[in-house]
Amino acid sequence: MDDGLDCIALRGVSGFGFHGVLAHERRDGQDFSVDVDLYLDLAPAAASDDLHMTVDYGTIADRTYGLITGEAFDLIEKLAGSIAAMCLEYDRVQHVVVAVHKPQAPISVPFTDVIVRVTRTRTHRAILSLGANMGDRFAALQGAVKGLAAHPGISVGRGSSVFATKPVGGVEQDDFLNAVVAISTSLSPDQLLAAVQGIENDWHRVRDVRWGPRSLDIDIIAFDDLVQHDDVLTLPHPRAHERAFVCVPWSEIDESVSLDGLDLSGVERTDLVLDIP
Numbered sequence: 001m002d003d004g005l006d007c008i009a010l011r012g013v014s015g016f017g018f019h020g021v022l023a024h025e026r027r028d029g030q031d032f033s034v035d036v037d038l039y040l041d042l043a044p045a046a047a048s049d050d051l052h053m054t055v056d057y058g059t060i061a062d063r064t065y066g067l068i069t070g071e072a073f074d075l076i077e078k079l080a081g082s083i084a085a086m087c088l089e090y091d092r093v094q095h096v097v098v099a100v101h102k103p104q105a106p107i108s109v110p111f112t113d114v115i116v117r118v119t120r121t122r123t124h125r126a127i128l129s130l131g132a133n134m135g136d137r138f139a140a141l142q143g144a145v146k147g148l149a150a151h152p153g154i155s156v157g158r159g160s161s162v163f164a165t166k167p168v169g170g171v172e173q174d175d176f177l178n179a180v181v182a183i184s185t186s187l188s189p190d191q192l193l194a195a196v197q198g199i200e201n202d203w204h205r206v207r208d209v210r211w212g213p214r215s216l217d218i219d220i221i222a223f224d225d226l227v228q229h230d231d232v233l234t235l236p237h238p239r240a241h242e243r244a245f246v247c248v249p250w251s252e253i254d255e256s257v258s259l260d261g262l263d264l265s266g267v268e269r270t271d272l273v274l275d276i277p
Helices: 023-028 043-048 057-069 076-087 137-150 189-202 244-253
Strands: 006-017 030-040 095-101 115-121 124-132 154-159 163-165 176-185 217-223 267-269
Touching: 006 057, 030 057, 030 076, 057 076, 076 095, 076 115, 124 137, 124 244, 137 154, 137 176, 137 189, 163 244, 176 244, 189 217, 217 244, 244 267
Parallel strands: none
Antiparallel strands: 006 030, 030 095, 095 115, 124 176, 124 217, 154 176, 163 176, 163 267
């Protein structure tokens, strides 16, 4: 899996189970073996030497064994899928590959093994705010959507209308165009941040002046229901609920977003429409 993730490989977790369609398989049982590949970012664990920054593969092994020896399934596809779903219960696991081996399968010709392999990827929902007030502002917003859609780990969903908004922060500058898009992604928050910053850099984003002009600005407003506070990325965005230029377009694609108490005078819907792939 070439997406920058690390891997913990668990091999040959073996147990006696009663999985199978045939009556004698349910009655007599047979041996099963399972391989699990867990894909996650191990950099925090490597830096901190903290078990909480990784996944306890001993626990994964115990739970895999429990599924092998527990409830009987007709299909080992079901067993493999159940193990994969269990692995994705651990938030740090982004992608998992599970291979179930059935070497005693009821096959009438010589064979070595039957393997069912399933892959599952965690999918997240994120809200992104797009803004630009330099050059061709609409082209920048459309370029952001195109760049997001081109990323293999991102799927662009609904997009808001495009709004003309007055700048905030006290720096004298031109008006912005703003929009909000909802995406689904297999990326972690840090990976998504790196991806959107790469798109910003493609549009020559400069970060010299806080609240200053932007050729393109892409902010991660929310990522699932994740709450995190660190020096790199705070989620949900700490000031999004105070910003009409975020909340007004966001409310178009999520009716739960409140506009109460916001000054809406500097936000005006335009006739521009983003092309969502």
